[in-house]
Amino acid sequence: xxxxxxDKWGFETKAILKGQSPDPSTGATIPPIxxxxxxxxxxIGETKxxxxxxxxxxxxxxxxxxxxxxxxxxxxxxYPSGIAAIHTVIQQLNPGDHVVTCEDxxxxxxxxxxxxxxxxxxxxxxxxARDPDNFIKAIKPxxxxxWLETPSNPKMYLCDIKAVVDKVKALAKSENxxxxxxxxxxxxxxxxxxxxxxxxxxxxxxxxKYLGGHSDLLLGAIVVRDExxxxxxxxxxxxxxxxxxxxxxxxxMRGMKTLAVRMKQHHENSLSLAKWLEKHPLVKQVNCPAxxxxxxxxxxxxxxxxxxxxxxxxxxxxxxxxxxxxxNLKIFQLAESLGGVESLSCHPATMTHAAVPAERRKELGxxxxxxxxxxxxxxxxxxxxxxxxxFAQLPAAAKA
Numbered sequence: 001x002x003x004x005x006x007d008k009w010g011f012e013t014k015a016i017l018k019g020q021s022p023d024p025s026t027g028a029t030i031p032p033i034x035x036x037x038x039x040x041x042x043x044i045g046e047t048k049x050x051x052x053x054x055x056x057x058x059x060x061x062x063x064x065x066x067x068x069x070x071x072x073x074x075x076x077x078x079y080p081s082g083i084a085a086i087h088t089v090i091q092q093l094n095p096g097d098h099v100v101t102c103e104d105x106x107x108x109x110x111x112x113x114x115x116x117x118x119x120x121x122x123x124x125x126x127x128x129a130r131d132p133d134n135f136i137k138a139i140k141p142x143x144x145x146x147w148l149e150t151p152s153n154p155k156m157y158l159c160d161i162k163a164v165v166d167k168v169k170a171l172a173k174s175e176n177x178x179x180x181x182x183x184x185x186x187x188x189x190x191x192x193x194x195x196x197x198x199x200x201x202x203x204x205x206x207x208x209k210y211l212g213g214h215s216d217l218l219l220g221a222i223v224v225r226d227e228x229x230x231x232x233x234x235x236x237x238x239x240x241x242x243x244x245x246x247x248x249x250x251x252x253m254r255g256m257k258t259l260a261v262r263m264k265q266h267h268e269n270s271l272s273l274a275k276w277l278e279k280h281p282l283v284k285q286v287n288c289p290a291x292x293x294x295x296x297x298x299x300x301x302x303x304x305x306x307x308x309x310x311x312x313x314x315x316x317x318x319x320x321x322x323x324x325x326x327x328n329l330k331i332f333q334l335a336e337s338l339g340g341v342e343s344l345s346c347h348p349a350t351m352t353h354a355a356v357p358a359e360r361r362k363e364l365g366x367x368x369x370x371x372x373x374x375x376x377x378x379x380x381x382x383x384x385x386x387x388x389x390x391f392a393q394l395p396a397a398a399k400a
Contacts, residue, residue, distance in 0.1 A: 015260060019064075213262050270308065273311065273383060331382055342376045
């Protein structure tokens, strides 16, 4: 885009234009999908910037540039899934290294850490991320990475990003060593929260969720500011071939164009439903830091610009009632994933966190009566009516 002031553009403008110049050969306003595996050279050693699509692809580059700008980063990398992006971060470590992370963590990440990566000699400790001091207490001489997820999955806990970064970096400096801090920003999206601005070294996304926004792609991403760190990720991606397909990258760019308007509606709908659920006689607990009643509401206001579409709640009933409730929902579809325009319901204990041992789930409060909602952008009146009719159909014993 012919504009030297693009770095000063607002979020919405960058989402629509950054990295997405009109096609120079045809003038097409929307950049084409470069569905090619290789590139014809003009001569030996003479390229137009690309030689092989594992190493680089114009569509992937455009999506990475756009996302990096939204996170206020400099370098972006797109991967075939969010878990592939997390795995890439962990693969920068060596056997014997130690990681401190959140105990309320996406089930797929927990499985990766405890059942796959740990076999290669990397150690993990899980802490309650609501207290920044817990990370410091868990740091060992071999700690090389602190990994955050905020809001967390499925309890929607927040961790104070800046407080964690400041404490970790101060400790590392006092001991003359380096400890990297990474943050999974999937649940917030860069429209609501930009962890790099709080000092983290890398931001990760499952682009499948809010960034894509339409439940039609599977991608992950990493964004950094440091050039040396970027070189490591670029080398690793080329060497391992963990790349994303051009068409998915094109879908990601399409999704990011509407991220701002979608997130505003997600915020409005989810907060409205959270307030309604909080007053429902069958609901024991609503997990949503945007609620004034939440003990983390002050941190939410300090750290996030708006809220997302994610809430979870416990009902005062057994698993059979939970099954009945989700079965009776008509608009909220029972499905994994989140962040699409359509509303979804999820039972974490048997779906997203089924890989977490039952005893551990109980310790974390991921109980059988916990339901997670990804609130979409449908009519709020229809969404509330759907929940109302589902609750109304529960057996009298459950309502007693």
